[in-house]
Amino acid sequence: MIYPILRKAFFKMAPEKAHYFAMNRLKNICGLPGGRALVSALCAHQDPKLKTSVFGIDFRNPIGLGAGFDKNALYLRELEALGFGSVEIGTVTPKGQPGNPQPRLFRLPADQALINRMGFNNDGAPAVRERLENWREKHDLKNGFIIGGNIGKNKITENEDAWKDYLSCFKTLFEAVDYFTVNVSSPNTPGLRALQEKDSLRRIFTEIQTVNQGKNTPKPVLLKIAPDLNEHQLADILQLATEINLSGIVATNTTISRAGLKTPEATVTSMGAGGLSGRPVKARATEVMEF
Secondary structure (H helix, E strand, O other): OHHHHHHHHHOOOOHHHHHHHHHHHHHHHHOOOOHHHHHHHHHOOOOHHHOEEEOOEEEOOOOEEOOOOOOOOOOHHHHHHHOOOEEEEEEEOOOOEOOOOOOOEEEEHHHOEEEEOOOOOEOOHHHHHHHHHHHHHHOOOOOOOEEEEEEOOOOOOOHHHHHHHHHHHHHHHOOOOOEEEEEOOOOOOOOHHHHHOHHHHHHHHHHHHHHHHOOOOOOOEEEEEOOOOOHHHHHHHHHHHHHOOOOEEEEOOOEOOOOOOOOOHHHHHHHOOOEEEEHHHHHHHHHHHHO
């Protein structure tokens, strides 16, 4: 009964405003005596049978929240209480940036989808690291709740220097996260997807892995790719992944395709550019995983 009522109320708000309103109210609840325990009791389901080990990390369950929801590590306590096995913060860039102008997030209810052109809005790697360090000092790190760091480049950084931004984020966040995802596949930073070409990726990952392998305990490093890559590009990425010892591939990011949507074309066009996520991406993402 309550879900349809809440959904209707939140859908009267602009999507980005609704996101922060809901999460801040959840933060208020979890801050009350017994509030976090109540949320966990109502929402989380933990069972030893759900424990999963992937790329050398033990997760308490296989349900993770991808990057983009908690860009700045503001809601870790709340997301842990909801029962997620992992949360990927970011995308984080070396310097904080505001992202693209609002409105930049749009609902497509008929398609169970969203279009976003957020543009890597975040507080910057140093601020996010401090937040993560403070969180780790106050929380039980033995319960298998895993934090990933999704890293990207600043909008003003030219592609030939992009590797410097990725390496900077990697160094800054190294002690604060459990694994890294390199994001070169968002459609909302101009020219970013060009970094998915083999030579660009090799430069980025060579620099990162050189530092990573020099650590006492290297961190898993993954690559997040677009669903819009062709077979030749996917083959190149798989070959490179083996060559540079990637721990895994995150498939996939949002798509720039608008094919097959139920939402009227004029409505979709009025929303403008951005990445499409949700149910329409499922089939293509599955194809990429099976490639």
